[in-house]
Amino acid sequence: xxxxxxxxxxxxxxxxxxxxxxxxxxxxxxxxxxxxxxxxxxxxxxxxxxxxxxxxxxxxxxxxxxxxxxxxxxxxxxxxxxxxxxxxxxxxxxxxxxxxxxxxxxxxxxxxxxxxxxxxxxxxxxxxxxxxxxxxxxxxxxxxxxxxxxxxxxxxxxxxxxxxxxxxxxxxxxxxxxxxxxxxxxxxxxxxxxxxxxxxxxxxxxxxxxxxxxxxxxxxxxxx
Ligand code: SAH
Numbered sequence: 086x087x088x089x090x091x092x093x094x095x096x097x098x099x100x101x102x103x104x105x106x107x108x109x110x111x112x113x114x115x116x117x118x119x120x121x122x123x124x125x126x127x128x129x130x131x132x133x134x135x136x137x138x139x140x141x142x143x144x145x146x147x148x149x150x151x152x153x154x155x156x157x158x159x160x161x162x163x164x165x166x167x168x169x170x171x172x173x174x175x176x177x178x179x180x181x182x183x184x185x186x187x188x189x190x191x192x193x194x195x196x197x198x199x200x201x202x203x204x205x206x207x208x209x210x211x212x213x214x215x216x217x218x219x220x221x222x223x224x225x226x227x228x229x230x231x232x233x234x235x236x237x238x239x240x241x242x243x244x245x246x247x248x249x250x251x252x253x254x255x256x257x258x259x260x261x262x263x264x265x266x267x268x269x270x271x272x273x274x275x276x277x278x279x280x281x282x283x284x285x286x287x288x289x290x291x292x293x294x295x296x297x298x299x300x301x302x303x304x305x306x307x308x309x
Contacts, residue, residue: 087117087241088164088193091230092156094135094200096121102231111244119234120163124148127155136201145202153197153208160195167193168213170233171204172226176215179233181256183216188240196233198226262301264294 091099102108103119111117128135129151136146157169177183187194197208209215218229239245255263267278281293 086115087191087238088167089117089119089234089238090122090160090163090167090193090195091120091198091227091234092122092124092153092160092196093198093225093227093230094124095198095225095227096123098227099231102235107239107244108235111238111241114243116241116243117238119238122156122160124152124156127152127159139202143202147202148200148204148208150205150207153204154211157195157197157208157211164193164195167195169195169197169211171197171208171212171215172199172217172229172233173203173215174217174220174222176217178220179216179218179229179236180259181236182259184233184236185240185257187237194234194237196226196230198230200225260302260306261298262305264297264301 093099099121103112103121108117108119112119124135125133127133129149135148135152137149139145139147161167161169197204197212216229216233218232223229253263255261267282271278271283279293281289284290
């Protein structure tokens with residue numbers, strides 16, 4: 086069973102996502118185990134302090150190294166082989182091939198979610214990789230961790246059901262987008278489903294889908 090652990094000050098945020106739809110189903114079927122580790126439990130002193138002001142001055146607070154270190158050690162005790170990932174704007178940019186690679190891997194992943202102005206740099210001593218979801222700054226690493234876990238788990242065999250639906254979708258080859266899709270009814274508010282899709286002619290349908298994919302991909306790459 087694949088294990089994903091998320092070290093966070095806001096487990097309720099992550100658990101909401103974990104208990105919904107495909108992620109919930111994947112856990113119920115024993116394909117993945119998704120858990121949170123409350124960073125506060127590893128805080129220092131009677132107030133379980135986890136953050137402090139940066140040396141050298143500057144705005145905001147940083148997550149202290151010791152609570153993070155202890156939380157990582159605890160998570161490792163639950164899954165000794167797991168890799169440790171720090172969510173960070175500095176990290177390697179997340180993309181579909183990485184999701185695919187980690188869906189095929191059997192190693193567990195421990196995500197560290199930064200908050201406030203980030204984390205004490207020394208935590209990198211126990212971090213294997215840093216991953217980013219894009220060139221913008223969020224208030225915490227929870228949304229990135231959930232985004233990455235969601236994109237990995239849906240590619241693990243058995244989760245989506247129809248394995249093919251994951252094989253021919255957007256970005257499978259790095260850039261190509263999926264073609265437009267329609268379901269019932271055939272007409273809605275005067276908008277009709279393209280007639281080729283109702284023709285039952287498999288070769289023509291495949292050709293139409295290929296052309297549409299090319300058109301959307303060209304449009305997308307010219308916007309980038
Ligand atoms: N001061 C930092 C930003 C801190 S944001 C800087 O300027 O780089 C607080 C935390 O949110 C980070 O430690 C990280 O864990 C998470 N985070 C914010 N944006 C992110 C992104 N694009 N990708 C991954 N994690 C991100």
